[in-house]
Every structure is written in structure tokens, then in C-alpha cells.
Amino acid sequence: MSEHPVYEPTGGPRAAPEAVRTHRARVLAVGAGAVAAVVAIALLLSVPLPRALALLGFPILVGVLAWALYWRPRVELDPDALTFVDVVRTARIPWAEVRDFDVRFGLRVNTVGGRALAAWALPAAGRRAVARGSEANAGAGGAGGQSAPAPIPTGRSLRGELRPHMPPSLQRVLDYRRLAASGAAPRAQGIETHWHWGTLAAFAAALAWAGIALSAV
Numbered sequence: 445m446s447e448h449p450v451y452e453p454t455g456g457p458r459a460a461p462e463a464v465r466t467h468r469a470r471v472l473a474v475g476a477g478a479v480a481a482v483v484a485i486a487l488l489l490s491v492p493l494p495r496a497l498a499l500l501g502f503p504i505l506v507g508v509l510a511w512a513l514y515w516r517p518r519v520e521l522d523p524d525a526l527t528f529v530d531v532v533r534t535a536r537i538p539w540a541e542v543r544d545f546d547v548r549f550g551l552r553v554n555t556v557g558g559r560a561l562a563a564w565a566l567p568a569a570g571r572r573a574v575a576r577g578s579e580a581n582a583g584a585g586g587a588g589g590q591s592a593p594a595p596i597p598t599g600r601s602l603r604g605e606l607r608p609h610m611p612p613s614l615q616r617v618l619d620y621r622r623l624a625a626s627g628a629a630p631r632a633q634g635i636e637t638h639w640h641w642g643t644l645a646a647f648a649a650a651l652a653w654a655g656i657a658l659s660a661v
Contacts (some may be wrong), residue, residue: 445585456462461520464613465565469514508650512643517565521620530564532643537561537637539624547614566613
């Protein structure tokens with residue numbers, strides 16, 4: 445994403461939250477879902493209906509996992525907060541609650557209250573970013589003798605600065621935080637968390653159906 449959102453102070457016009465997720469997760473979700481659909485159709489066409497209905501538990505479980513693990517998770521950004529939509533819960537974190545970020549193993553927010561919350565949807569940055577930075581430094585030194593930007597450190601956290609060679613999804617979150625900090629951000633209202641009870645129920649139902657399928661093999 446190359447465009448920056450326009451910051452609107454609280455009380456002004458509200459834009460829809462910007463969703464940040466990885467292309468790889470979408471590809472995995474679509475691929476797994478397609479495989480599950482093909483298997484389900486093959487079962488219905490080639491197996492007697494009562495047994496086919498039982499065996500559908502396997503592709504149904506794969507489809508539910510693909511949706512919950514790769515398609516749905518995302519990080520939402522708006523002028524007041526960032527929201528982690530994860531596998532089984534959603535956490536809305538006001539920008540005023542954010543102390544800093546840890547990006548070594550994905551995106552983790554350290555809050556002013558001492559909590560640490562991680563986003564399922566975004567990948568780790570540390571080792572890949574350092575490796576790419578080293579390659580860039582070597583290439584620039586050989587070509588023109590000028591030093592390239594240093595790779596991001598693998599230290600504990602970043603305070604919202606943009607760093608070279610950061611995965612675009614993580615860089616977008618840090619960029620948006622800078623924009624939010626430049627506006628009239630509201631005072632922290634606390635972190636809101638709720639569980640995805642529908643997703644948990646779907647997991648339970650899919651696992652039970654898969655158990656029936658296993659007994660029908």
C-alpha cells in the first residue's frame with residue numbers, strides 16, 4: 445500500500461478501518477479452501493451418499509481451519525486504535541495505550557500498562573529484514589562505494605519508526621502509528637477484548653464431524 449490515510453481527529457468524518465494482512469496468508473487460505481472443495485465434490489460424486497456425508501468432515505475441517513487461520517486474521521488501523529483480529533479473539537488497542545512494538549517474531553505491541561499483545565496476521569520481520577539489509581549493503585558497497593541503509597536491529601522493540609527492508613505489512617502499521625500520533629488522538633480508553641465464540645463453535649463442530657469421518661474410514 446503506497447497511499448497514506450488522511451488522519452481525522454476524533455469527532456470528524458470517520459473512514460473505514462484500513463485492514464493490513466499478508467498476501468501469503470490469502471494464497472494459503474484460497475489454496476486450502478480449493479483443495480477442500482475439490483475433495484468434498486469428489487466424495488459426493490464417487491461415494492454413496494450416507495458415507496459421503498460422514499467423510500465430508502475431513503474437507504469441512506480443512507476449510508474451517510483455512511478460513512480461521514489464514515483468511516480472517518488481520519490488523520485494522522484507524523485514527524484512534526489498532527485492532528488485532530486473531531483466530532479466536534479480537535483486541536482493540538488505542539494508540540495512546542501503545543508504548544512500543546516488538547517485530548522480531550511478528551508484530552507485538554507493548555502497552556503502557558505493561559501488557560504484550562501479538563498479532564497472528566503479520567509475519568516476523570527480524571531475521572529476514574537483517575538478511576535483506578546485509579545483501580543491500582554488500583551490493584551498494586560494490587557498485588558505487590556508498591553505504592546502503594543499515595538493516596533494522598534485532599533488539600527488543602521499535603517505537604514506531606520506519607525501517608528499511610521491513611515487510612510491507614509491518615511497515616504499514618508503524619507508518620500509520622506516526623500519522624495517528626500527529627493528530628489529536630483521544631485519551632486511552634483501555635484495551636477492549638472479545639472472544640470469537642462463533643469461531644470456537646465452528647471449530648468444535650468441525651472436529652466432531654472429522655471424528656465421525658475418521659470412524660467411517
